[in-house]
Amino acid sequence: MVTAFVMMKTDPHRIPESAQDIANIDEVQAVYSVTGKWDLVAMVKTPHLEDLSDLVPAKISKVATVHDTETMVAFRTYSDQELEASFSLGGE
Numbered sequence: 001m002v003t004a005f006v007m008m009k010t011d012p013h014r015i016p017e018s019a020q021d022i023a024n025i026d027e028v029q030a031v032y033s034v035t036g037k038w039d040l041v042a043m044v045k046t047p048h049l050e051d052l053s054d055l056v057p058a059k060i061s062k063v064a065t066v067h068d069t070e071t072m073v074a075f076r077t078y079s080d081q082e083l084e085a086s087f088s089l090g091g092e
Contacts, residue, residue: 002046003074006056007038011065015039018065025059027051038070049073 010018019031022042029043042060046052056071 002049002052003077004044004046004052005072005074006042006044006060007070007072008040008042008060008066009037009068010039010063011067012039014065018063021063021065022060025055027055027059 008018008022015033019033019040022028022040023031025044027044027046029045031040031042033039034041044052044055044060046055052071052073056069060066061069
């Protein structure tokens with residue numbers, strides 16, 4: 001499974017509607033409104049890396065209020081449990 005984060009610029013007057021339209025896309029796990037140069041960030045999951053090449057331009061970018069996107073693919077996930085285990089290595 002591939003996890004990616006898609007940052008989006010949207011119509012600033014329609015951010016909630018944009019977020020809901022994007023959240024309704026099957027591969028989208030969550031959508032966040034954020035501060036900074038992007039308006040929204042979506043966490044997406046696809047079975048294969050190649051599926052992102054369909055998801056972003058064919059679904060996310062087709063949302064009428066989305067003006068620009070940038071996609072980052074996650075290499076590794078660090079959960080709280082993994083971080084706790086790595087900090088406790090060699091400790092006693």
